[in-house]
Amino acid sequence: MVDVVVEGRVAPGFERVVEAFERGFADHGEVGASLAAVVDGRTVVDVWAGWTDRARTTPWQPDTIVNLYSSTKGFVAAAAAILADRGLLDVDAPVTRYWPEFGQAGKETIPVRWLLSHQAGLPVIDEPLPPGGALDWTTMIHALERQRPSWEPGTAMGYHALTFGWLVGEVVRRITGQSIGGFVRDAIARPIGVDLFIGMDAREDARTADSLPPENSPLITFDPQSLTARAMTIVVPPAGADVNSRAWRAAELPAVNGHGNARALARLYGCLARGGEIDGVRLLGGATIDRFATEVVAGADAVVGIPARRGLGFILRTAGTRYDWGTNDRTFGHSGAGGSLGFADPDARLGFGYAMNQTAPGLRADPRWAGLIDALYACL
Numbered sequence: 001m002v003d004v005v006v007e008g009r010v011a012p013g014f015e016r017v018v019e020a021f022e023r024g025f026a027d028h029g030e031v032g033a034s035l036a037a038v039v040d041g042r043t044v045v046d047v048w049a050g051w052t053d054r055a056r057t058t059p060w061q062p063d064t065i066v067n068l069y070s071s072t073k074g075f076v077a078a079a080a081a082i083l084a085d086r087g088l089l090d091v092d093a094p095v096t097r098y099w100p101e102f103g104q105a106g107k108e109t110i111p112v113r114w115l116l117s118h119q120a121g122l123p124v125i126d127e128p129l130p131p132g133g134a135l136d137w138t139t140m141i142h143a144l145e146r147q148r149p150s151w152e153p154g155t156a157m158g159y160h161a162l163t164f165g166w167l168v169g170e171v172v173r174r175i176t177g178q179s180i181g182g183f184v185r186d187a188i189a190r191p192i193g194v195d196l197f198i199g200m201d202a203r204e205d206a207r208t209a210d211s212l213p214p215e216n217s218p219l220i221t222f223d224p225q226s227l228t229a230r231a232m233t234i235v236v237p238p239a240g241a242d243v244n245s246r247a248w249r250a251a252e253l254p255a256v257n258g259h260g261n262a263r264a265l266a267r268l269y270g271c272l273a274r275g276g277e278i279d280g281v282r283l284l285g286g287a288t289i290d291r292f293a294t295e296v297v298a299g300a301d302a303v304v305g306i307p308a309r310r311g312l313g314f315i316l317r318t319a320g321t322r323y324d325w326g327t328n329d330r331t332f333g334h335s336g337a338g339g340s341l342g343f344a345d346p347d348a349r350l351g352f353g354y355a356m357n358q359t360a361p362g363l364r365a366d367p368r369w370a371g372l373i374d375a376l377y378a379c380l
Contacts, residue, residue: 004030008047008062013379017045020375024368025050032060032209033356034262037376038270040349041278045376046263052209052357065195065259066209066357067243069336070161072258075184075196076168077313077334078268078283080116081292082187085276085284088175091116091312095167098174105148114153115160115167116312117296121149122167123160123231123303134235135251137179140166150227151302157310158227158302162234165255168313180254191281192271194264199252208259211243211338214361231303256337262353265342269333270351273344293332293346304363317343322365325352327377339366348380 024030032050083089091113096103114120133139169180181198189196271278275286292312309316317331333343338359
């Protein structure tokens with residue numbers, strides 16, 4: 001048994017969730033992690049354990065944050081939903097209504113909804129990028145303006161693993177005048193009282209856990225010439241920066257570099273699971289959440305090959321796949337490469353969050369998830 005001490009709080013009746021969390025350290029090589037669950041607005045699990053570094057010298061703390069990879073996309077989707085709820089964003093309007101320069105290279109009529117549902121055909125950047133260009137917002141926006149779709153928009157669904165963040169983020173910036181990181185901070189993180197940063201100040205580095213690659217295995221491997229590899233590697237070195245570097249943390253990469261913890265994920269999804277309100281704070285209305293969390297496209301993904309059901313920015317529970325979360329098909333959320341996960345189950349009025357620093361390889365379901373999720377549902 002790995003010698004870890006689980007800290008935090010758990011409501012009576014949810015002790016088996018903590019037991020499952022502790023087993024992850026012994027059974028799955030967990031190094032450091034946090035786990036949280038919110039049921040009908042009440043936090044029933046908020047725990048953490050382990051270490052922030054590979055050498056296991058610095059204990060995980062209650063305010064430790066870590067790179068959430070693509071779980072960040074759930075906050076970006078929520079930001080778009082908030083703008084729609086306020087009447088500032090029409091997802092059926094062409095992107096060019098908000099971002100006129102986007103209308104080049106066959107993209108003139110693409111609606112915003114196809115950016116959110118990964119149907120726009122823009123998962124890659126074909127033109128060479130300058131050194132460090134993937135960390136510069138203006139460089140990436142101009143490249144996407146010039147980019148021609150890889151398939152006829154609207155005819156296929158394929159994971160826009162990195163480009164999703166710039167595409168949706170630029171629409172948010174054009175509407176609000178704020179960067180996506182600033183809008184998420186002011187419209188989501190601060191109102192519900194969570195740590196979530198897209199573009200992080202150096203003052204937060206001291207409490208940020210190292211993101212640890214899988215030992216003896218790359219995070220994801222593909223044919224380097226494939227659409228999959230080209231979509232997944234836009235911001236890896238040398239084009240980008242090491243994920244633990246100051247340059248990575250400072251940049252706004254809203255598809256992949258949100259830094260937060262399980263508490264942030266659980267409170268966001270706990271809010272969405274009960275119609276957009278938590279602790280007297282309303283982020284948006286239930287009808288808008290339903291619209292964004294209703295299936296708009298389903299099937300095999302043209303980029304990563306994993307079958308998926310997608311709403312507007314959110315992944316819906318897809319049985320038998322990496323996205324098989326919860327117990328009913330209305331569950332929605334987003335996972336991240338390496339293992340982070342957040343989801344909402346509106347039937348159970350449940351928000352779930354899990355964040356860790358030891359990443360797992362590949363795109364299969366993380367083996368740590370099943371025990372945590374099963375234990376949580378058994379306690380409801």
